[in-house]
Amino acid sequence: MKITVAGETKEFNEGLTIAELIRQENIENPDYITVSVNDEFADNENFPSIELHDGDAVEFLYFMGGGSYVIL
Amino acid sequence: MSFSNEQLERYSRHIILKEVGVKGQKKLLNAKVLIIGAGGLGAPCAMYLAATGVGTIGIADADEVDLSNLQRQIIHATEDVGKPKVQSAKETINKMNPDVTVNTYHEFVSSENIMKIIKDYDFIIDGTDNFPAKFLINDACVMAKKPFCHAGIIRFQGQLMTYVPEKGPCYRCVFKEPPPKDAVPTCKQAGVIGAMGGIIGSLQAMEAIKYITGTGELLTGYLLTFNALKMEFRKIKLPKPNGKCAVCGENPSITELIDYEQAECNGV
Numbered sequence A: 001m002k003i004t005v006a007g008e009t010k011e012f013n014e015g016l017t018i019a020e021l022i023r024q025e026n027i028e029n030p031d032y033i034t035v036s037v038n039d040e041f042a043d044n045e046n047f048p049s050i051e052l053h054d055g056d057a058v059e060f061l062y063f064m065g066g067g068s069y070v071i072l
Numbered sequence B: 001m002s003f004s005n006e007q008l009e010r011y012s013r014h015i016i017l018k019e020v021g022v023k024g025q026k027k028l029l030n031a032k033v034l035i036i037g038a039g040g041l042g043a044p045c046a047m048y049l050a051a052t053g054v055g056t057i058g059i060a061d062a063d064e065v066d067l068s069n070l071q072r073q074i075i076h077a078t079e080d081v082g083k084p085k086v087q088s089a090k091e092t093i094n095k096m097n098p099d100v101t102v103n104t105y106h107e108f109v110s111s112e113n114i115m116k117i118i119k120d121y122d123f124i125i126d127g128t129d130n131f132p133a134k135f136l137i138n139d140a141c142v143m144a145k146k147p148f149c150h151a152g153i154i155r156f157q158g159q160l161m162t163y164v165p166e167k168g169p170c171y172r173c174v175f176k177e178p179p180p181k182d183a184v185p186t187c188k189q190a191g192v193i194g195a196m197g198g199i200i201g202s203l204q205a206m207e208a209i210k211y212i213t214g215t216g217e218l219l220t221g222y223l224l225t226f227n228a229l230k231m232e233f234r235k236i237k238l239p240k241p242n243g244k245c246a247v248c249g250e251n252p253s254i255t256e257l258i259d260y261e262q263a264e265c266n267g268v
């Protein structure tokens, strides 16, 4: 199935969850991101159970401070 | 208010724009913009707003200029090291444009003082470097019904969004709460390219100018992200507020300002 991740459409296996997508995409600081699927926020607690479907568009929104430090 | 010959010349490149004109320039000269944080983002933002002729600029920052700031905080110069950032910023702005009145607040914003500080301003710029301040600014602006532009930068990346009351999501709609202070380790030095502040801080100034002059479309309901390594801007559509936000929702659970504890990072 095809899923658009941060604007880029890629091929994934059926049954992919948000948690698995985060792992496959090597997302930095996965505990502190916001995810939207088709312009709806996904609850962070449900990342392991939310399955993605063909044609979904996923965005990762990152916490960003104002300078040279990063939250881990 | 009528323009002096000097002002007509100084702002001629604005006045010639049909989106600004004499009317827009008057709005800018009558406008009051508050910049919280005179650092990587706030420095370039303040300079462009000053050059633009925003008539009143407030600057809030508790810090003094440090040598390690100068790589990106271009409103301060080598001779300013050790000076309060608000004073150094004010001196630079005064040299740039005598039309601008600068109000300085040499203090950290907190639940105690923020409502009083933002009260008289038309638009607020979040140029802060830490999450407690970012959430405080958001919540205060939501409660006081003030528009503001959030931004963040790190390494080669930056982002910004503009909150306008009743017009779109707030920062807390997107990021529910700050990362906990006791997440171990909470933070590390990551570095940032100085020009990132110039790019994103200038975009914040652009949002303020558009808001004041009523021109174009704001980043309300969108998060603009910039990746300098890929030289890629992305305008990400944000979900519409669903009424459940803890501060801007229909039954907000946050009705008083919160002073979150700062993770153990030193100033940025």
Ligand SMILES: [Zn+2]
Residues within 6 Å of the ligand: B169, B170, B171, B172, B173, B174, B241, B245, B246, B247, B248, B249
């Ligand atoms: Zn909200």
